[in-house]
Amino acid sequence: MRFLPVKKTRWLWLAGFLLLAWLLIVAADRLWPLPLNEVAPARVVVAEDGTPLWRFADTDGIWRYPVTLNDVSPHYLEALIQYEDRWFWEHPGVNPFSIARAAWQDLSARRVISGGSTLTMQVARLLDPHPRTFGGKFRQLWRALQLEWHLSKQQILTLYLNRAPFGGTLQGIGAASWSYLGKPPSQLSYSDAALLAVLPQAPSRLRPDRWPQRAQAARNKVLDRMLAQGVWSATVVKEAREEPVWLAPRQMPQLAPLFSRRVLAKSQGTKIDTTLDASLQRQLEEIALNQESRLPPRSSLAIVVVDHTSMKVRGWVGSVDITDNSRFGHIDMVSAVRSPGSVLKPFIYGLALDDGLIHPASLLQDVPRRFSDYRPGNFDSGFHGPVSMSDALVRSLNLPAVQVLEAYGPKQFAGRLRNAGLPLILPAGAEPNLSLILGGAGARLENIVAAYSAFARHGKAGQLRLLASDPLRERPLLSPGSAWIIRRILAGEEQPLPDASLPKTVPLAWKTGTSYGYRDAWAIGVNARYVIGIWTGRPDGTPVVGQFGFVSAVPLLNQVNNLLLSRASVIKGGLPEDPRPSTVSAATVCWPGGQTLPDGDSNCRRRLSTWLVDNSQPPTLLLPGQEGVRGIRFPVWVNAKGERVAADCPDAKEKMLQVWPLPLEPWLPAGERRAARLPAPSADCPPLQQQNAAPLVLSGVRNGTVIKRLPGAHRVSLVLQTSGGEGRRWWFVNGESLEETGASTTLSLEQPGDYQLLVMDETGQTVTATFTLQ
Structure with a gap:
């Protein structure tokens, strides 16, 4: 039997011991891993330039501003390492010489002179706090060795930069620099660097905003050491010592709270980089606070500013004051669903331009209309008869917008907006209808502003970029030509000008909106660089009488x-600049036909200059039921004398007249009305009047209406008018004839009760309406 030599046996025992020790260390590392990941870490939302906007503390109320080594001034790194741990880059996490020196100094003085902890050991204590006992010290040494094992020196130093205590709820050089000095840690001076390097040693006792003299003495101690070690020159140290330590009370980031809450869920990082402009945000919030005293009780407002060249959100004010509960300040009205009122009208006109339904000078009909139980009116309660598309848009008339939407299609309109990023929210089970264009669906201010960017981005609606990492996304909504034309109309430049006279930089183009019952007041503006969205109203949806877009939001x-x-x-x-697209050209068109006619043509009753897209000149858009003689093209047969005759009369020749649609006649001069335009009938072979008679239409009172008198009023006046029909009118109220024989009359009623109104024309057509006076 052979035995190993004693010397080899000892080496085997040593190797086994080392292997066992290594296995125990690995097992301990697995059983007690480094607590690097927090369950609910502190997070901070920052502006594009790095300015902290709002902080979200961790479970212990601590807030941080995460930084990397490159984010910190080299002066601070020099002061920190030279003062706290000169051999940081060389030791394995524990410096036995420093520990021995600190122990000797403490024993000699019989009090704590220095701790001997390295930066790695300090990080270990920050990650895993422990009691100041022998067992606690051993745990700190173990954690320090773990740090050096798993992380690089740069990573350990970064942990210190973000975890070092700086007083109160502040941790990390980033939070300290912004809170105490109001600037990023990359801009620290020599004096700032020395002050913040020593502050973690006793953050409560050395707080510079509370104990400036103590803080200055500690700072000077660091400066002296930097001079003694030859790290900084005497001139630098002398100038740094001359700077007094006198700081304002610590500032916490308190900008864009509702915006910060919005982006918190969009990013998983501890520092959320956004696109906001901190200085602009501060000014917008000041504007909102100054406006608070002018708002009605329980009302709020919202402001959003977007750079349409990049689609970066530069300012976001979600409420007038987040601390004002009476105004529902905690509700972000930029993201709230509200009735958009008239702010969608530019989109229907732009889409109709691209669809070839209209052009900017198209004749539209601002006349009373009824769609089953829906009877829209204008904001000023009146009607204006014949109006151009551009005029209807500038004056925000309702009936022309409804007319264009009816021709374009509500479902198609809602689908195009949804595809471009502007979904319209309808009640459950409801289908898009004509009320969409007047605010009959919900929308969000943020989506409306994004869609309005299409007018400045050559027809492409961009998606808002809230985070710095958000890519630029856009979707087509309009053609470049129609987007350019609509923007110029909203900017007050609807009249064509030569390119040499046309301003290349577009002034503010704006549109207002007021929802039903004065619940929401809107103003959306597009200037040369920004899209601006304004909303004001009560977040709970209660009407605010007298609040409308032009007065409250503009x-x-x-x-x-x-x-x-x-x-x-x-x-x-x-x-x-926004030059004219090549697809846009100037032209002159004629009313009522809506197309270009040669000079001297009797069918050109009014000439208008306008822009055209692709030189498209669609004829005048008619209302449903205005085909044939009820429309614009009115065929007549004339004899050799120019008299109107029947089609089967001898020598009858067809002549096509362009006449105004019948519903417009109450707003036309007498010479422009159909009766005056038509040739005189021939006595020998008269035309058949009944074939040309248009339907008789009554406006001014609705069938089944209940009319209530104003408080204190004894009479009610009803202004009534008719369109269509032919010849004189006979008016009857409850079977009794009135003296009026014209197309309009005014009823003055005093006795309450039920009334029946009947009107008859010369061809025998009648129209009736019943109503009740209370």
Whole structure:
């Protein structure tokens, strides 16, 4: 039997011991891993330039501003390492010489002179707090060795930069630099670096906003050591010592709270980089607070500003004051679903331009209409008869917009907006209908602003970019030509000009909106660089009488627009230009036909200059039921004398007249009405009047209406008018004839009760309406 030599046996025992020790260390590392990942870490939302906007503390109320080594001034890194741990880059996490020196100093002085902890050991204590006992110290040493094992020196130093205590709820050089000094840690001076390097040693006792003299003495101690070790020159140290330590109370980030809450779920990082402009955000919030006293009780407002060249959100004010519960300040009205009122009208006109239904000078009919139980009216309660598309858009008339939507199709309109990022929210089970264009569906301010960017982005609606990492996404909504034309109309430049006279930089183009019952007031503006969205109203949806877009939202829009155009960055960089697209050309068209006619043509009753897209001149858009003689093209047969005759008369020749649609006659001069335009009938072979008679239409009172008198009023006046029909009118109220024989009359009623109104024309057509007076 052979035995191993004693010397080899000892080596085997040693190897076995080392292997066992290694296995125990690995097992301990697996059983007690480094607590690097927090369950609910502190998070901070920052502006594009790094300014903290809002902080979200961890479960212990601590907030941090995460940084990397490259985010911190080299002066601070020099001061930190030279003062705290000169051999940081060389030791394995524990410096036995420092520990021995600290132990000797403490024993000699019989009090704690220095701790001897390395930066790695300090990080270990921050990650895994422990009691100041022998067992706690051993755990700290173990954690320090773990750190050096798993992480690089740069990673350990980064942990210290983000976990070091700086007083109160502050941790990390980033949070300390912004809170105490109001600037990023990359801009720390020599004096700042020395102060913040020593502050974690006793953060409560050395807080510079509370104990400036203590903080200054500690800072000077660091400066002296930097001079003694030859790290900084005497000149640098002398200038740094001359800076007094006198700081304002610590500032916490308190900008864009509702925006910060919105983006919190969009990112998983501890520092959420956004596209907001911190200085602009601060100014917008000041504008909102200054506006608070002018708002009705329990009312709020919302402002959003987007750079349409990049689609970056630059400002976001979700409520007038987040701390005002009486105004529902915690509700973000930028994201709330509200009735958009008239702010969707530019889109239907732009889409209709692209669809070839209209052009900017198309004749539209602002006349009373009824769609089953839906009878829209204008904001001013009146009607204006014949109007152009551009005029209807500028004046925000309702009936022309309904007419165009009816021709385009509500479902197609809602689908195009949804595809471009502007979904319209309808009640459950409801289908898109004509009320969409007047605010009959819900929409969000953020989506409306994004869609309005299409007017400045050559017809493509961009998606809002809230985070710095968000890519630029856009979807087609309009053609470049129609987008350019609509924007010029909204900017007050609807009349064609030569390119040499046409301003390349478009002034503010804006549109207002007021929802039913004065619940929401809107103003959306597009200037040369920004899209501005304004909303004001009560978040609970209660009506606010007298609140409408032009009065409540436009002044705020102008204030924000002036602020944006006066900013140094805009003045220095200039404003983007918006030249006329090649698809847009100028032309002159005629009413009522809506197309170009040669000079001297009797069918050209009014000439209008306009822009055209692809030189498209669609004929005048008619209402349903206005075909044939009820429309614009009116065929007549005339004899050699020019008299109107029947089609089967001898020598009868057909002549096509362009006449105004019959519903417009109450607003036309007498010489433009159909009776005056038609040739005189021939006595020898008269035309058949009954074939040309248009339907008789009554407006001014609705069948089944209940009319209530104003408080204190004894009489009610009803202004009634008719269109269509032929010849004189006979008016009857409850079977009794009135003296009026014209197309309109005014009823003055005093006695309450039920009334029946009947009107008859010369051809025998009648129309009736029953109503009740209370």
